Amino acid sequence: MSKESPTQDQLSEVDDLYRxxxxxxxGRPGEWVRxxxxxxxxxxxxxxxLRASAKAxxxxxxxxxxxxxxxxxxxxxxxxxxxxxxxxAVGAIAAVALVGFLVVPHFMAPRxxxxxxxxxxxxxxxxxVTPAVAQAAAPDSSESVSPSPASPxxxxxxPAPATSSAPASAxxxAPASAxxxAPASAxxxAPASAxxxAPASAxxxAPASAxSSAPASAxxxAPASAxSSAPASAxxxxxARAASSVSVPAASSAATSPSASAASHAPASAxxxAxxxxxxxxxxxxxxxxxxxxxxxxAPAVASGSAGKPxxxxxxxxxxxxxxxxxxxxxxxxxGRAETTTQAARSTPPADSEPAPQxxxxxxxxxxxxxxxxxxxxxTQPARTPATAAANSSDELCLxxxxxxxxxxxxxxxxxxxxxxxxxxxxxxxxxAIQNNHVDIVRALLAHGANPNTANSRGLTPVRAxxxxxxxxxxxxLERNGRH
Amino acid sequence: xxxxxxxxxxxxxxxxxxxxxxxxQLYRRHELRVWRYLERNVRNQAASDDLLQExxxxxxxxxxxxxxxxxxxxxxxxxxHDRMTDSLRARATNxxxxxxxxxxxxxxxxxxxxxxxxxxxxxxxEAYLLQIEGQLSVGDIxxxxxxxxxxxxxxxxxxxxxxQELLNEKT
Numbered sequence: 280m281s282k283e284s285p286t287q288d289q290l291s292e293v294d295d296l297y298r299x300x301x302x303x304x305x306g307r308p309g310e311w312v313r314x315x316x317x318x319x320x321x322x323x324x325x326x327x328x329l330r331a332s333a334k335a336x337x338x339x340x341x342x343x344x345x346x347x348x349x350x351x352x353x354x355x356x357x358x359x360x361x362x363x364x365x366x367x368a369v370g371a372i373a374a375v376a377l378v379g380f381l382v383v384p385h386f387m388a389p390r391x392x393x394x395x396x397x398x399x400x401x402x403x404x405x406x407x408v409t410p411a412v413a414q415a416a417a418p419d420s421s422e423s424v425s426p427s428p429a430s431p432x433x434x435x436x437x438p439a440p441a442t443s444s445a446p447a448s449a450x451x452x453a454p455a456s457a458x459x460x461a462p463a464s465a466x467x468x469a470p471a472s473a474x475x476x477a478p479a480s481a482x483x484x485a486p487a488s489a490x491s492s493a494p495a496s497a498x499x500x501a502p503a504s505a506x507s508s509a510p511a512s513a514x515x516x517x518x519a520r521a522a523s524s525v526s527v528p529a530a531s532s533a534a535t536s537p538s539a540s541a542a543s544h545a546p547a548s549a550x551x552x553a554x555x556x557x558x559x560x561x562x563x564x565x566x567x568x569x570x571x572x573x574x575x576x577x578a579p580a581v582a583s584g585s586a587g588k589p590x591x592x593x594x595x596x597x598x599x600x601x602x603x604x605x606x607x608x609x610x611x612x613x614x615g616r617a618e619t620t621t622q623a624a625r626s627t628p629p630a631d632s633e634p635a636p637q638x639x640x641x642x643x644x645x646x647x648x649x650x651x652x653x654x655x656x657x658x659t660q661p662a663r664t665p666a667t668a669a670a671n672s673s674d675e676l677c678l679x680x681x682x683x684x685x686x687x688x689x690x691x692x693x694x695x696x697x698x699x700x701x702x703x704x705x706x707x708x709x710x711x712a713i714q715n716n717h718v719d720i721v722r723a724l725l726a727h728g729a730n731p732n733t734a735n736s737r738g739l740t741p742v743r744a745x746x747x748x749x750x751x752x753x754x755x756x757l758e759r760n761g762r763h
Numbered sequence: 764x765x766x767x768x769x770x771x772x773x774x775x776x777x778x779x780x781x782x783x784x785x786x787x788q789l790y791r792r793h794e795l796r797v798w799r800y801l802e803r804n805v806r807n808q809a810a811s812d813d814l815l816q817e818x819x820x821x822x823x824x825x826x827x828x829x830x831x832x833x834x835x836x837x838x839x840x841x842x843x844h845d846r847m848t849d850s851l852r853a854r855a856t857n858x859x860x861x862x863x864x865x866x867x868x869x870x871x872x873x874x875x876x877x878x879x880x881x882x883x884x885x886x887x888x889e890a891y892l893l894q895i896e897g898q899l900s901v902g903d904i905x906x907x908x909x910x911x912x913x914x915x916x917x918x919x920x921x922x923x924x925x926x927q928e929l930l931n932e933k934t
Contacts, residue, residue, distance in 0.1 A: 293927045297895060300876035300930075301799070308798040309812045313790070316816055320778070320786040320823040327827070328781040364783065718828070746845045749821035751838055752828045 318367050325368040329375075673700035673708075680708035680724065683717040688724075698729040705736025713744040718752050731757040771835035779826040786826075790819060793836070797843050800896045803880050804847055804889060814850055818842045840897045841907045844889070879929035887922035890915050 676696050679687030688708075692698065701707055709729045712720040721741075725731065734740045745753040771792070777785035797818065802811040821842055822829065832838045880888060886908070893904045905915045 293923045293930065294895060296930055297876065297926070304799075304876065306799070306802060306808065308794060308815050312812045312816050313794065316790060316819040316823070317783075317787055319820055320790070321783045323823045323826070324778065324781050324783045324786070327779075331781075716825070716828070743845075746841065747849070749825045749838075749842050750828050751825075751832045 314363075318364065321364045322367050322371050325371055329372070672696040674702045676700070677702035677704075677706055677708045677711050680712040680717065680720050681715055683712075683715060683720055685719060685723065688720055692723075692727050698724055698727050699733045701736055707733055707735050707741070709733070709741045710735045710739055710744050713741055713748060713750070713753050716748060716750055716753075718750070718756070721753050721756055725756060725760045731760050772832065775822075775826060775829055775832070775835055778823075779829070786823065789822075789835075793839060796896045796898075797839060800840065800843060800892045801847055803877065803892055803896075804885075805851065806877075806881055810850060810854075814843070814846050817846055821846075834903070836897065837899060837903045837907070840893060840899060840903075844893075844907050875930070875933045879926055879933065882929055883922055883925055887918045887925065890918040891922035891926070894919060 672691060672694050673696055675694075676688065676691035676698070679685075679691055699707060699709075707729075709721065709724050709731065712724060729741075731741045742754065742757050745757055769788075771789060774785040774789040774792075778789065794815070798811055798815050801814050802808060805811050805814070818839070822839065829835070829838065880892070883891065889908065890904055893899050893907060894901075897903075899907070901912050901915050901919070904919075905912045908915065
């Protein structure tokens with residue numbers, strides 16, 4: 280510039296030269312890019328149209344839409360002009376249909392199969408006794424094998440008799456009722472989370488995750504898939520290898536022989552040693568690991584039991600139980616669910632109460648199953664510290680933000696949680712909502728004072744995340760709220 | 764050919780409502796410009812192809828939320844800028860130093876231009892390419908690059924000066 284400064288004409292000549300040379304440039308994007316982009320666009324259009332038609336039909340079911348001739352969108356018809364586009368659309372529809380056929384039966388079948396046939400898990404548990412049997416046959420029946428753990432209803436009743444038969448029980452009728460909902464919560468996660476949060480997370484991640492989706496999942500099994508895969512595995516039978524194995528220990532512990540139950544009750548009443556039940560419980564834990572389809576129900580029961588009882592549990596037991604839980608969780612979900620599962624597992628324990636990891640109590644407390652749910656929360660309270668409580672609530676917030684659960688978000692916000700807090704993964708709720716394209720959640724968070732400049736632990740700011748996602752609506756919302 | 768005169772935003776709206784043909788039209792309209800912007804910045808044809816694909820995937824995926832966009836082209840180049848920046852950053856940290864600065868495969872007539880553009884400082888090059896390939900205003904470029912209008916004007920001026928010098932040397 281210190282030389283003679285070129286005129287505007289000269290500079291525009293540069294542009295002309297650039298254009299001329301650029302026109303000679305034969306470089307072009309690969310043809311495959313165009314093909315892939317167009318195929319993807321057609322697929323997106325087809326999916327969007329499918330969704331729109333499904334909505335229009337007013338299908339309220341949460342299951343995957345089943346494509347029919349009538350639901351094939353206009354976009355697909357348009358793309359039919361191009362054979363490859365039609366093939367893509369048909370493939371997408373077929374995949375959706377296949378998923379629908381595979382998933383739906385899981386929601387339909389599990390209960391019946393559980394009740395009908397005794398699960399192999401039950402067979403592998405020598406100690407387990409049906410509550411009815413326990414009541415009727417008394418101690419002798421301790422060795423008898425029963426399918427009880429498999430059926431939730433049986434289980435639910437199980438704790439009641441056990442406790443009533445137990446000599447020391449302060450838990451008789453109340454516990455019975457208390458224990459009942461717990462097992463039942465396997466099918467309907469809500470109660471589990473409500474009554475015995477700690478136990479749920481402690482023994483089996485499945486209930487824990489169920490607890491995370493608590494309100495919605497209480498009514499239907501579908502929520503399981505919505506909030507996290509874990510509950511799904513818990514409720515459904517086949518995939519339930521993980522859940523079942525997790526819960527099995529619980530079941531075994533819950534329905535253990537009268538003696539066992541008596542012993543375990545004892546700790547509750549602080550009278551007799553828990554050594555016997557503990558050992559049994561641990562063995563059952565290890566045994567049940569490889570046991571496939573058992574019912575999930577017992578898990579919560581055990582959980583409640585453990586919650587009620589703080590005492591003797593060895594750290595190793597705890598570790599084993601935790602490992603079991605973790606392994607079992609991830610196992611069934613090996614495919615794509617792993618992330619959600621772990622998240623659910625991570626977030627849920629806090630949601631309930633942190634003692635969760637203490638699965639061991641499950642072993643030691645098996646019989647405590649009978650302990651009333653009312654007692655459970657109070658028992659778990661002491662372990663809860665302000666720091667963990669804050670972490671829990673921020674986890675809840677982030678989970679709701681990620682899943683787009685506006686009600687859950689509002690509930691979390693109502694608990695005075697820090698909107699800008701990082702969860703255990705180092706994510707902020709705002710970034711999670713943006714990454715998952717939940718515009719309404721983003722707006723709600725901003726309205727509650729979320730800072731659009733707060734980065735997550737990796738330094739990703741909300742604005743950056745929005746730009747990467749390419750969601751202009753969110754970028755605009757952030758700009759309106761004063762991002763810098 | 765009234766269709767070709769249909770503006771980008773209308774095409775995007777049509778696509779969001781399920782018209783895949785509108786997307787094809789939109790894609791063909793901007794494909795080359797976006798690709799050149801990427802390729803001349805990244806100087807790697809394969810990486811540019813990948814980025815182009817990612818960008819248009821994002822457009823297709825978020826078409827519904829983009830319906831409210833008033834300037835599609837600006838948004839498109841914003842996406843391109845962001846993805847490219849991320850990609851360059853990743854390459855800077857992951858790739859070996861030798862590979863990082865490797866120029867694209869030389870092409871005869873345009874090789875001169877590619878080399879000249881490649882010798883511009885990054886910020887000037889990007890501003891210049893956004894203007895000449897994206898045909899964006901200075902204000903838009905400032906928004907995309909998160910800088911001020913004055914800064915962009917200065918970069919553009921310096922880029923032209925340097926480019927003139929380089930092209931005169933080589934042609």
